[in-house]
Amino acid sequence: MELQLALDLVNIPEAIEVVKEVEEHIDIVEIGTPVVINEGLHAVKAVKDAFPNLKVLADLKIMDAAGYEVAQASQAGADIVTILGAAEDASIQGAVEEAKKQGKKILVDMIAVKDLEGRAKELDSMGVDYICVHTGYDLQAEGKNSFEDLQTIKSVVSNAKTAIAGGIKLETLPEVIKVQPDLVIVGGGITGQDDKKAAAEQMQKMIQQG
Numbered sequence: 001m002e003l004q005l006a007l008d009l010v011n012i013p014e015a016i017e018v019v020k021e022v023e024e025h026i027d028i029v030e031i032g033t034p035v036v037i038n039e040g041l042h043a044v045k046a047v048k049d050a051f052p053n054l055k056v057l058a059d060l061k062i063m064d065a066a067g068y069e070v071a072q073a074s075q076a077g078a079d080i081v082t083i084l085g086a087a088e089d090a091s092i093q094g095a096v097e098e099a100k101k102q103g104k105k106i107l108v109d110m111i112a113v114k115d116l117e118g119r120a121k122e123l124d125s126m127g128v129d130y131i132c133v134h135t136g137y138d139l140q141a142e143g144k145n146s147f148e149d150l151q152t153i154k155s156v157v158s159n160a161k162t163a164i165a166g167g168i169k170l171e172t173l174p175e176v177i178k179v180q181p182d183l184v185i186v187g188g189g190i191t192g193q194d195d196k197k198a199a200a201e202q203m204q205k206m207i208q209q210g
């Protein structure tokens, strides 16, 4: 099980400061969608240049022109690029093909996918690297989470790794760990803490103990 830190509400210098604090306790750093919208792929490049030993995920949430977008993110230094599960099969295939060419990985974000089980089965047969259940900020605000959805995809996915994102905190991490995803993605649960290093360290310890 790996831990990914999601950085969403920061600019490039702030992102670098946060990663400096927690780098020894995380496996992957995510340049979140709001950061990419605000700063462009420069943010991916800046973080990869500053932390060449960390894997960097570019949360582009691609919906179209997938091969091109994956190529651009790869060029900026991303190791993993996200695409939406709701995208056309042609887009998923384009993303997977380009990622393979570049030696990169594709994470499919299942946010807003209604037939989770059916779509996860289809995606699993398309060669994607990760399938991620995700409760975004807007549904987190309604009190939702993705814990049951994780069990749903775990029961049908056999090739891809499974991942979960959306509002995971120290208190809810044990519930997530019980289902044994391959990747746990945490944003505010770390970045919202006064002592980010301690939060990341504790989460890493819990994840490693499995």
Ligand SMILES: O=C([C@H](O)CO)[C@H](O)[C@H](O)COP(=O)(O)O
Pocket: 006, 007, 008, 030, 032, 033, 034, 059, 135, 136, 137, 165, 166, 167, 168, 185, 186, 187, 188, 189
């Ligand atoms: O993908 C995300 C969201 O859509 C905003 O871009 C977040 O990175 C993801 O939800 C993890 O962040 P937290 O919910 O704060 O843990």
